[in-house]
Amino acid sequence: DAGVIQSPRHEVTEMGQEVTLRCKPISGHDYLFWYRQTMMRGLELLIYFNNNVPIDDSGMPEDRFSAKMPNASFSTLKIQPSEPRDSAVYFCASSPLTLRRTITEAFFGQGTRLTVV
């Protein structure tokens, strides 16, 4: 498997524009996570899905952020409208479930570096 694939790797956009980040998890993984990394706050969980269903979105900072997982092989994180303070690296990760119904290690994508000017 190619691992978790994120696109684009880099995105520069103007304030007010809509931004869509994409993620393809590892095939067969039940869980998909979206994280954000900034210098000030480090890594933070934004939202995660189990079998395409959002389980916990309490980390989503504002209504400007939304995430979807229309099928097991694709997820999007959308910011509309974008603001300079949204500039960060956004990581997607996926994890399989064990037979005991717990997740094992997380497999991270390479991240999308977003710059909002």
Add this chain to the structure above:
Amino acid sequence: KNEVEQSPQNLTAQEGEFITINCSYSVGISALHWLQQHPGGGIVSLFMLSSGKKKHGRLIATINIQEKHSSLHITASHPRDSAVYICATQGGGADGLTFGKGTHLIIQP
């Protein structure tokens, strides 16, 4: 919410030295993860442990559940070990991760 503290924040050492990075957390967890982030930005999972000790090559991770503390050790450190090491806790068995701020390690030749 779990508070995850790492120390030290920055560490510079000479090649060959034994390295220890510490992680403490405030509430009970189901598992603790150690991650490595290289200068290019990619994040790799090193260990996931819920008790005891795990070893992989020159890396050793330990956890003390009662004391809410974990350590990551690197034996015979090498410049290629230079990276940011991040401790992360997992609350329930299928929860997302809560991260420490990371330890920036530099190994000089």
